[in-house]
Amino acid sequence: MTLETDLRHALDRQDFIIYYQPIMDILNGDRLVGFEALVRWQHPTRGIVSPMDFVPIAEETGLIVALDSWVFNEACKQLAQWKIEFPDTSSLKVSINLTAQDIRQPNFLANIDRTLAETGLDGKSITLEITESMLLDDIDTTIDLLTQVKSRNIQISIDDFGTGYSSLNYIHRLPADYLKIDRSFVNQIQEAKRNHQIVQTIIALSNQLELAVIAEGIETSEQLQILRDLDCEFGQGYLFSKPLSVQEIKEKFML
Numbered sequence: 001m002t003l004e005t006d007l008r009h010a011l012d013r014q015d016f017i018i019y020y021q022p023i024m025d026i027l028n029g030d031r032l033v034g035f036e037a038l039v040r041w042q043h044p045t046r047g048i049v050s051p052m053d054f055v056p057i058a059e060e061t062g063l064i065v066a067l068d069s070w071v072f073n074e075a076c077k078q079l080a081q082w083k084i085e086f087p088d089t090s091s092l093k094v095s096i097n098l099t100a101q102d103i104r105q106p107n108f109l110a111n112i113d114r115t116l117a118e119t120g121l122d123g124k125s126i127t128l129e130i131t132e133s134m135l136l137d138d139i140d141t142t143i144d145l146l147t148q149v150k151s152r153n154i155q156i157s158i159d160d161f162g163t164g165y166s167s168l169n170y171i172h173r174l175p176a177d178y179l180k181i182d183r184s185f186v187n188q189i190q191e192a193k194r195n196h197q198i199v200q201t202i203i204a205l206s207n208q209l210e211l212a213v214i215a216e217g218i219e220t221s222e223q224l225q226i227l228r229d230l231d232c233e234f235g236q237g238y239l240f241s242k243p244l245s246v247q248e249i250k251e252k253f254m255l
């Protein structure tokens with residue numbers, strides 16, 4: 001069977017699982033602020049398949065819309081559940097990845113509203129991650145949609161910043177809240193002065209645009225220290241934790 005046929009069946013059977021990677025406030029004592037939801041496919045014969053191997057196929061076939069909508073609903077239900085089970089988690093947020101097709105489909109806002117109603121979550125508990133490449137065509141429609149998302153108190157994060165096509169000419173128009181520095185910049189931050197300067201420049205740009213900064217892919221305490229010295233507010237990476245199952249999150253971060 002091809003991966004595509006498999007993927008259709010997997011959606012019917014809901015053979016997916018969400019892992020959660022902690023996002024920390026790195027300027028105030030490494031405080032947990034939330035999680036990024038990262039989907040995995042529990043394939044009957046191949047085992048756990050990484051989204052890097054199936055998200056591109058899901059995008060080509062349009063299956064991504066159903067998948068992302070499932071992830072959104074599941075991650076919101078999970079967060080709502082944690083908030084009930086563990087009162088300490090009341091301010092935690094969940095961050096969910098989107099692709100271009102998601103925001104183009106007619107039910108996009110209706111699905112969000114349904115999930116908010118079903119879970120009772122406030123929009124402020126949710127962040128949607130978009131990438132620069134999603135912004136390429138029809139920027140006005142995208143801005144309009146994101147503005148409607150924001151009117152639900154949901155926050156917007158620009159993911160993988162610096163790796164896509166430059167959006168510097170319209171980034172100031174986006175109703176975004178966070179900018180995520182791609183891990184390719186973070187993991188070489190000590191290696192070359194140039195990388196350090198790039199990160200410094202991205203942070204300066206974020207300050208100018210009043211976006212909070214999240215550094216991705218922090219793996220060493222040296223990288224963390226440099227980012228702190230540059231006043232980067234949030235961080236995510238293996239130094240804190242890799243993406244974990246619901247059970248592992250509970251054991252490590254909630255009990």
Ligand code: G
Nearest residue numbers: 037038039050051052055068071097098099
């Ligand atoms: O943990 P990692 O291997 O999970 O993720 C690899 C890539 O897959 C990342 O670029 C991430 O943004 C993407 N990804 C992970 N989960 C999702 C998801 O639920 N939806 C979409 N569209 N992309 C995802």
Ligand code: G
Nearest residue numbers: 097159160216217218219236237238239243
């Ligand atoms: O593209 P996006 O930022 O959504 O994807 C997050 C991806 O980065 C996931 O595949 C996740 O597993 C991976 N990731 C998260 N932290 C680290 C890290 O510290 N090092 C590396 N190499 N990958 C990471």
Ligand code: MN
Nearest residue numbers: 036097129159
């Ligand atoms: Mn992401």
Ligand code: NA
Nearest residue numbers: 159160182216
């Ligand atoms: Na990213």
